[in-house]
Amino acid sequence: MDKHTPTLHLVCGKVAAGKSTLCNRLAAHPATLLVSEDRWMKRLFGPELHSVEDYIRFSARLREVVGPHIDDVLRAGLSVVMDFPANTVANRQWMRDIFETASVAHVLHYLEASDEMCKARMHARYARGEHEFLVTDDQFDLITSYFAPPTMAEGFNVVTYRDAD
Template identity: 60%
Template sequence: MTPPTPMLHLVCGKIAAGKSTLTGTLAAAPKTILLSEDHWLARLYPDELTSVADYIRLSARLRQVQGPHVVALLRAGLSVVLDFPANTPALRRWMRGLFEEAGAAHTLHYLDVPDEVCRQRLRARNAAGGHDYAATDAEFDAITRYFVPPDPAEGFSVLRYPTG
């Protein structure tokens, strides 16, 4: 029997759309590893991440390290759930390079959730205190300005999750 092709799971959605919840579920599959950007950033740069500009700089640094690691995991036959936001064409191009270099399959999970639902979830998440970052409404607005839904022309295998 042929072993299954390793899969790179990507997630696209605004803050508090449910990306981390979904990635946790996907990572429960056998031979599957979860890599969470928020987890790594919070532990590597606990005192340096104070603004959107810091996030852009530090997440780029993290991608430089994680990219080859993701490719190696996929080549080793493991599936990877990449809990990094695939929220811009540039980030999705980086992710495409990973599964193409590894010769792996992919699915882009798109959580299509309206802003107001995300804001409600964000406020509840902040109140519960269980997430690495507690974004404010202003930070939600600043980051959401950069959000670009996946376009069919990008050529991804997209699984869309409508408003939850």
């Protein structure tokens, strides 16, 4: 049996930077579970989710349930790829609490991409009908205004991808 070190994979990047694409690639590794915020949010709150304010409210409720579940999965010896945005210091602190409580390794994957590239990708994926939620340009701008790239002072194990595909 191969030795596996449970690891919590986190992703940070603007809307349409490529977070979900990277998460799917990471989750293809053995003994690794993908937990997708968009999938859970759509199924649990879809009909009620209409604005950024709704997202903030419902995502807080989801974190209350998902955090302890991810802790259990990590303690059981599996790695977890969290397709949740680690886009603010507060969100990253919540994620830090998970891997520290479970006493497992972590990697914060930071996808650095320009607003222009993200908006172009966002428009293309919506034209193809490939995403759970539609985000308008105004919503993109609002969401991006809260975006905070990770800093060295936060102490994460960061892997950076520039203009990732």
